[in-house]
Amino acid sequence: GKEVIIANAVIAILTIGGQQLFSFFTFSCPCHVGQNLIYGLAFLGVPALILLIVGYALNNQTWRLVMGKRPHFERVTSSNRLLKCKLVCFVLCSITGRALVAPVTWLAVTLINGSYYICAVSEYVPVYYYGAAPNVTASEHRRILATFPCSQLVPPELTRARDEVILLLRYQSQVAGWLLIAVVVVTVFLSYCLAGCFSPLSFLHFRYWSSYVHNEQELFDEATEQHSRLYAMQHVRKFFGFVPGSENVKEIRIPSLREWQAISGLAFLKRVDEEHYDYSLLHDWALKERASGKYLRIDEDP
Secondary structure, eight states: OHHHHHHHHHHHHHHHHHHHHHHHHHOOOOOOTTHHHHHHHHHHHHHHHHHHHHHHHTOHHHHHHHHOOOOTTSOOOHHHHHHHHHHHHHHHHHHHHHHTHHHHHHHHHHHHHOHHHHHHHGGGOOOOOTTOOTTOOHHHHHHHHHTTTSGGGSOGGGHHHHHHHHHHHHHHHHHHHHHHHHHHHHHHHHHHHHHHHHOSSOHHHHHHHHHHHHHHHHHHHHHHHHHHHHHHHHHHHHHHSSOTTOSOOOEEEEOOHHHHHHHOSOOOOEEOSSSOEEOSHHHHHHHHSOSOSEEEEOOSOO
């Protein structure tokens, strides 16, 4: 929908801005044989990999896929298994498509910029630069080519050769960047076309379904916030003797040292039966202990 397009555009813009800042403040080619390739590929690939992992991690569908469990009472049949596989593949493709926005943008922008590519492959350029002595060895050839990304290290007699090599590598890098963009655009377009062709829903029905899913998620989040707050409020009231925000508080409860110790510490989920969990130590205390203890009356008039 429109929200997805806007979100992807924002991610792409932020990635472009981050790449420019990242290049300006951190990138400095070592201009040394054997190090250029590692350094250039690291700046090309590692941020893209990190962005891909972050894209997966920030997508709620990833965690639904990882943490979702099949009900025990559901009968496993071949048709159910096939439907499950199709659904998993569809969700994976959807998650991957969203996660690839940032890393593909990073790769495309860095290739169009050309600096990382020039640094990485400069020593491997199969060209004979002007002014080179005929008896220069292959290793010396590579050493000189490796210095080409750093203009201050190139001898004056090789300036012309250096400019030609840099132009050649920038051309290759920019062509690769535009080809990557073209491939991604065509792939995304064809994917949407294929998804539309195999969808059992008509165009308007699909728009309605998308709207329904979006609204359902919003309402569910709102209900989750309110429900969890009301549920937690019962346990807090049992511990302190009043509800936060109450105007006419008649008395407050003074928790004992043992009770403070019972709700303090580290805890995650505690399974209490087949269907229920305790969500916290306070929750566990509220369900087990009686609301007895010391109470202090609050005078209404100061």
